[in-house]
Amino acid sequence: MSREFRFGIVAGLAPDAAAWTLTARHAEDLGYSTLLVPDTLGTMPPLLAMTAAATVTTTLRVGTFVLAAPYRNPRLLAHELAGLDFLSGGRLEVGLGAGRPAAEEDALALGMPYGTAGERLALVRSVIGEVREAFSASKTTVQRQGPPIMIAGAGPRMLTLAAEEADIVALAVQADTPEDGLRGPIGTLRDLAGARFDDIELSMNLLQIGDEPPPWVPEGLRSTSAQAAAILRGSPREMADTLLRRRDELGLSYITVSGFFADALAPVVGLLAGR
Structure with missing residues (x-):
């Protein structure tokens, strides 16, 4: 049986606090399930931004996309996330990763050791363990079993960890990956997870809706390929049908x-959210 569709927006910038809280309320009004905050030194501190968003909404879930484990002390982070779960009324989701390509520069700026790929992967595992322990031990958390854990990745080592620990797996593939290119990492995850695969929610981030690329993509990197799975084109009905087919064939929900x-994706959210 297919999972119901969920939709989230990824945002981490605003000209002022009022604009940020308006972003959260607008996402909720449009029917989005989650507001996800990236973890970079060029965007708002994610836990603070999530707390602010949670206080002005009632159903919108808040999460990270994704926290870089190398930046943080796992136990302290778990303590802070447990507090955020309380303040949000149990609407917290936690996205984790070993660091995006530019993460090493941020780690150095923060005075944190970046470590090897293996050390960073071990930190992700450590954060997951600390979070689940903190939530089960806390008297104030709402999600006593722990928040949904999302792991972003596409390589064998990260997918191995995701197969063991993740509730949600976000496919961290290149932006120009065609739809057929998604089958490889999903198949690997299926093989690694075994019977657990059906319990994992599969996620994908869309780079572009319609024909115009986002303004922050450099001119030389703009892709117009109709084959790029991260670019969704057509009428709302056509885009909805594409996502329905991907859910049926690949499990992406x-x-x-x-x-x-x-706003551009909102008509598709209206057609599919919760269905």
Whole structure:
């Protein structure tokens, strides 16, 4: 049986606090399930931004896309996330990763050791363990079993960890990956997870809705390929049908997109959310 569709927006910038809380309320009004905050030194601190968003909404879940484990002390982070779960009324989701390509520069700026790929992977595992322990021991958390854990990855080592621990797996593939290119990592995850695979929610982030690329993509990197799975084109009905087919064929049911495209994808959210 297919999972119900969920949709989330990824955002982490605003000109002021009022604009940020308006972003959260607008996402909720449009029917999005989650507001996800990236973890970079060029965007708002994710836990603070999530707390602010949670206090002005009632159903919108808040999460990270994704926390870089190398930046943080796992036990302290778990303590703070447990507090955020309380403040949000149990609407917290936690996305984790070993660090995006530019993460090493941020780690150095923060005075944190970046470590090898293996050390960073071990930190992700450590954060997951600390979070689940903190939530089960806390008297104030709402999600006593722990928040849904999302792991972003596409390589064998990260998918191995995701197969063991993740509730949600976000496919961290290149932006120009065609739809057929998604079958490889999904198949690997299926093989690694075994019977657990059906319990994992599969997610994909869309780079572009319609024909115009987002303004932050450099001119030389803009892709117009009709084959890129991260680019969704057509009428709302046509886009909805594409996502329905991907859910049926690949199991992708949790779709995220930059807040820049929140309004453009909203008609599709209206057609599919919760269905």
